[in-house]
Amino acid sequence: MSKTNIEEVNRNIYDIKNKNEYSYKTIGLTPNVIKDISKQKNEPQWMLDLRLKALEIYENLEMPTWGPDLSELDMSKIATYVRPKTDMKKSWEDVPDDIKNTFDRLGIPEAEKESLAGVGAQYDSEIVYHSIKDQLVKQGVIYTDFDTAVKEYPELVKEYFTKCVPMTDHKFIALHYAVWSGGSFVYVPKGVKVDIPLQSYFRLNAKGAGQFEHTLIIVDEGASLQFIEGCSAPKYNEINLHAGCVELFVKENSFLRYSTIENWSKNMLNLNTKKVIVDKNGKIEWVTGSFGSKISMLYPMSILNGENAKCEFTGISFAGTGQNLDTGLKIVHNAENCSSVVNSKSISKGGGACTFRSNVSVRKRAKNSKITVSCESLMLDSISRSDTIPTNSIENEDVEFSHEAKIGKISDQAIFYLMSRGISEEEAKAMIVRGFADPISKALPLEYAVEMNNLINLELEGSIG
Amino acid sequence: MDLLEIKNLHANVGEKQILKGLDLNIKKGEVHVIMGPNGAGKSTLANIIFNNPQYKVTAGEINFEGESIKNLKTDEIAKKGIFISFQTPEEVPGISVTNFLKAAKNARNNEPIKIFAFKKELEENMKKLNMNTSYSTRDLNVGFSGGEKKKNEILQMLTLNPKLAILDETDSGLDVDAIKTVSKGISIFKNENNAVLIITHGTKILQEINVDYVHILVDGKIIKTGDSLLADKIEKEGYEQFRN
Numbered sequence: 001m002s003k004t005n006i007e008e009v010n011r012n013i014y015d016i017k018n019k020n021e022y023s024y025k026t027i028g029l030t031p032n033v034i035k036d037i038s039k040q041k042n043e044p045q046w047m048l049d050l051r052l053k054a055l056e057i058y059e060n061l062e063m064p065t066w067g068p069d070l071s072e073l074d075m076s077k078i079a080t081y082v083r084p085k086t087d088m089k090k091s092w093e094d095v096p097d098d099i100k101n102t103f104d105r106l107g108i109p110e111a112e113k114e115s116l117a118g119v120g121a122q123y124d125s126e127i128v129y130h131s132i133k134d135q136l137v138k139q140g141v142i143y144t145d146f147d148t149a150v151k152e153y154p155e156l157v158k159e160y161f162t163k164c165v166p167m168t169d170h171k172f173i174a175l176h177y178a179v180w181s182g183g184s185f186v187y188v189p190k191g192v193k194v195d196i197p198l199q200s201y202f203r204l205n206a207k208g209a210g211q212f213e214h215t216l217i218i219v220d221e222g223a224s225l226q227f228i229e230g231c232s233a234p235k236y237n238e239i240n241l242h243a244g245c246v247e248l249f250v251k252e253n254s255f256l257r258y259s260t261i262e263n264w265s266k267n268m269l270n271l272n273t274k275k276v277i278v279d280k281n282g283k284i285e286w287v288t289g290s291f292g293s294k295i296s297m298l299y300p301m302s303i304l305n306g307e308n309a310k311c312e313f314t315g316i317s318f319a320g321t322g323q324n325l326d327t328g329l330k331i332v333h334n335a336e337n338c339s340s341v342v343n344s345k346s347i348s349k350g351g352g353a354c355t356f357r358s359n360v361s362v363r364k365r366a367k368n369s370k371i372t373v374s375c376e377s378l379m380l381d382s383i384s385r386s387d388t389i390p391t392n393s394i395e396n397e398d399v400e401f402s403h404e405a406k407i408g409k410i411s412d413q414a415i416f417y418l419m420s421r422g423i424s425e426e427e428a429k430a431m432i433v434r435g436f437a438d439p440i441s442k443a444l445p446l447e448y449a450v451e452m453n454n455l456i457n458l459e460l461e462g463s464i465g
Numbered sequence: 466m467d468l469l470e471i472k473n474l475h476a477n478v479g480e481k482q483i484l485k486g487l488d489l490n491i492k493k494g495e496v497h498v499i500m501g502p503n504g505a506g507k508s509t510l511a512n513i514i515f516n517n518p519q520y521k522v523t524a525g526e527i528n529f530e531g532e533s534i535k536n537l538k539t540d541e542i543a544k545k546g547i548f549i550s551f552q553t554p555e556e557v558p559g560i561s562v563t564n565f566l567k568a569a570k571n572a573r574n575n576e577p578i579k580i581f582a583f584k585k586e587l588e589e590n591m592k593k594l595n596m597n598t599s600y601s602t603r604d605l606n607v608g609f610s611g612g613e614k615k616k617n618e619i620l621q622m623l624t625l626n627p628k629l630a631i632l633d634e635t636d637s638g639l640d641v642d643a644i645k646t647v648s649k650g651i652s653i654f655k656n657e658n659n660a661v662l663i664i665t666h667g668t669k670i671l672q673e674i675n676v677d678y679v680h681i682l683v684d685g686k687i688i689k690t691g692d693s694l695l696a697d698k699i700e701k702e703g704y705e706q707f708r709n
Contacts, residue, residue: 411555413555414555414557416515416517416555417554417557418565418568419539419540420515420540420548420551421543421565422543422544422569422572422573422625423540423569425538427568428540431557431565434559434560435557435558435604436559438558439559
């Protein structure tokens, strides 16, 4: 009987490559490359200065001494800026056909019609399409590409840019600030509730390139927002790099749900940074599904800075053959009566490795803190790996803290049970895995839950000989 | 032709031989009961019929409707029309009872089932078994009490409507009312075109069912076959008389 390897399975829509066309491209990481990028973008001097400073910091910081091996990354070969052959459009009709078709296949324009209040679509280094419903514009909501934000809302950008994630945090965030390009800027004014989600989609088509988009969201007092980001890329034989940055500000009494469906190709190094600062009575909800990349290092951080601030994290990662997904989260309780609930799951198969690192820090002043961390791992065979690495620092006594970790294999008895009703082995396994992922599916908007189930099916396809 | 025909069946769990030459013939329209002490091989028989990979046939034949099913995979055996109600049904998080049964029905049919009719049938069956219909949306067996799990097995039997239903200790651990409900489910299911094999310790489950044959399984073999009176005798006197 022939065995289909998962790598050979057509990842269909995600894997269709367009011709390598661009209108401008820089390779490597030198002061001249950075000046070039800034010039291309026609940026103000302060942004160029910031980029050059970030490069200096990058050069002085060491590579991480822990986690996956990143030695195959050679920054002198990475295309740091790839401008697509089009500028930003406000109508899909104006986007060049091959690029439009890519987003069509990913279902973005359709989702926009049916269930989104605004869409941003990035192709390689630049946003090629951005839209927002008139209704939201009238309410003062800003949702635009970042270059436009720098030019049109310089005061807002200056006030918040780098203020949540400083460029000194780690080597790859310094890299990000040196070469950042694209991404979305969102501002929701006081008291405005955006009930229908906004979505930004990031597609990296160019071979050997990096994507360094910057997303900055400010949800002002009493406002609320749901934001979805999606990302994918076709597979190449050389390394691609993603070092994006997400800075989120959740002000007093406001709410933000930030959902991610990540399906980078399996030649991607995904070294992404996400952080939120939550003020009094604010709430952040993270929902993430991570399927792609060769190596991921991603630990969204939540700083609960005001009383009664809340954080909820619901995430799943799925590592197949050749994937090393090192993910997790950081939480800081920095005020009284804050609470955090973490529900993380991972699935590994075919020798894939999932590591979950959690770092919870409760400061002295953060009395009456409540923290629940639960992580569950499912290994589909005996060659896969799963690790849970919690580190906690609790500085006061008035804390309720629980950490539960479960690591298990897919149950042969459960497979037998499903098969005894006539369900095939392959479908039985897929049902059990989808069932395991169900709490996360439920937290996603319907279309994305469907997409996640499809991704699970795709990952499991051909896994039984 | 027999529905199920088992000839000289020998089977192991690991290295240990459990079945040592078991014969059993079941025809359409019949209700058979297998009784026996702990460790006699009752549950092994049920698992072996379903080709549970943890068990291994070392000799003998298992035929269903005249065809050997010995080397078929578990799902293929189920699709032939055999059902097993497990002693300890598995808890499977994230799959609702409805979706599970839908998948099982779809696996049998060439074309997808009609959702509305299916839901209606499921609800009717649940009512017959005094089950709260809210169970249909709950995760399969997760957090179900022992009785609810067993009722859920019987619900599946009614919904999948097999040719042969094997009930492995479905009555164990149940209170009197739950046993009555399970018996009722069996009576609703049973007709002249199907058959039931009840594996049990006790006789309470048999009180409201017309039993055709009672077999006594001791040490991997059926050592005596009789009618329902044999079950009453066992209830009173135990298995001691059948041991060497």
